[in-house]
Amino acid sequence: MYRYYKQFYPADLLFKWLAHGNDERHARAEKTYPSRREFCFVLDKEQEEGGGEIFARYQSFVDAKDFKTNVERKKPARIEFGPICNRRPSDRHTVELKPEERELVFDIDMTDYDDVRTCCKEAGICGKCWPLMTVALKVLDVGLREDFGFKHLLWVYSGRRGIHCWISDERARKLSDEARSAVAEYFAVVKGEGQGRRVLSSTPMHPSVKRAYDGVLKQYWIESYLPTQRILEDKTKLEQLLNLIPDENIREDLASEFATSSLNSVDRWGVIERRVQDSLKKNNYKLTGALEKIILWHIYPRVDIEVSRHMNHLLKGPFCVHPKTGRVCVPMDPATADSFNPELVPTVVDLDSGAQTLDGAIKTFNDTFWNACARENIERLTAKTRQAKAEQQSGMEF
Ligand SMILES: [Zn+2]
Incomplete structure (x- = not known):
């Protein structure tokens, strides 16, 4: 792990991204910006000290070289990124530290899908089960781009069982905590846990939910989810699904029919669909939207909204190594998310032995995210110069 951070970790590239153009030699760059970012080094305690982790918060660095040197010296097991603060985080003993901006982040974790x-x-x-993550990525990616107009989304495999998204548009970075909560809540269509999990979607569906349903969920449900997870052949999960049908008679009929049935999950779903649709034709209005809600309940993205809510929430950065799997948190290309296989992600051992490189991961970072982001950083600085000149000129005219 130590060798990984010394030899392979792309500290320069990451620091450059986190500086959002302010590390440029440009008259309009905010020179103090890069050094006001909080980093947290998670350090492994020595075994003789009882093991465990130490969270070294409020680390800050003047430039990429400073960052790299400290990574090599302090040998963190993990590096987390926090907000840009009003002052250098290391000054926190003399001034009140306030977070000022931060990428908007999303975290989706497979453990939240255990009941499905x-x-x-x-x-x-x-x-x-990995396709559940792919589905979440696709739904959020479209929603964040089309409904909120965000352009600079970095998707990352967390190294073990989930995915993160870092939204780096200037507009996203400057969102207040309240606005972050509102964006996260927009995607919280399924809320609660276990038996208390509820679908908050209305009938007819909100256009964003409908787009997810028609564009991603419906097809995945029939073609992949039901045949591979076979939840309708599993006693507990069948019961859980039937409980979502808001009609007791239909629920009981289906339960007794399936108790002795040898049908597979796809065919059982066909039976459920026909029963519900027949009943709807007889004006059983309480079943309106029931089938769609069952699908949403199971496979609509389950976002951990607490992670998104606060500017100063620390989140493990891309290109860290997951300590349990040894896998690197590599960027994901939304366009080819279907073929992403977490089991093929390079591990520290692969990198160390030369069996794999990070070239592909860095290319994905650049091609799907950073190149466009960096271009916009320069354009933003140029626009600031233009504006300042225009103001100066109009000042002279008066
Ligand atoms: Zn699985």
């Missing part, structure tokens, strides 16, 4: 997986649980992932 039959293949794995907790930290386990496999080819059968």
Whole structure:
């Protein structure tokens, strides 16, 4: 791990991103900006000290070289990124430290899907359940771009069982905590836990939910989710699904029918659909939207909104190594998310032995995210210069 951070960790690239153009030799760059970012180094305690982790917060660095030197010297097991503060975080003993801006982040974790997986649980992932993450990525990616107009989204595999999104548009970075909560809540269509989990979608569906349903969820449900997870052949999960049908008679009929049935999950879903649709034709209005809600309940993205709410929430940065799996948190290309296989992500051992490189991961970072972001940083600085000149000129005219 230590060798990874010394030899492979792209400290320069990451620091450059986090400076958002303010590390440029440009008259309009905010020179103090890069050094006002809080970093947290998570350090492994020595075994003789009882093991465990130490969170060294309020680290800050003047430039990429300073960052790199400290990473090599302090040998963190993990590096988390916090907000840009009003002052250098290291000055916190003399001034009140306030977060001023921060990328808007999203965190989706497979453990929140345990009640809809039959293949794995907790930290386990496999080819059968991983597509739940891909589906979440697709739904959020479109929503964040089309409904909020964000352009600079960096998607990252967390190294073990989830995904993160870092939204780096200037507008996103400057959002207040209240606005962050509002954006996160927009995607909180399914809320609560276990038996208390509820779908908050209305009928007819909100256009954003409908787009997710028609564009991603419906097809995934039939073609992939039901055949691989086979939840309707699993007693507990079948019961859980039937409980979502708001009609007791239909629920009981289906339960007794399936108790002795040898149908697979896809065919059982067909039976449920027909029963609900027949009843709807007989004006059983309480079933309106019930089928769609069942699908949303199971597979609509389950976002951990607490992570998104606060500017000063620390989140593990891209290109860290997950201590349990040894896998690097690599960027993901939303356009090819379907073919992303977490089991093929380079580990520190692969990198160390030369069996794999980070070239592909860095290319994805650049191509899907950073190149456009960096271009906009320069344009923003140029625009500031233009504006300042215009103001100066109009001042002279008077
Ligand atoms: Zn699995």
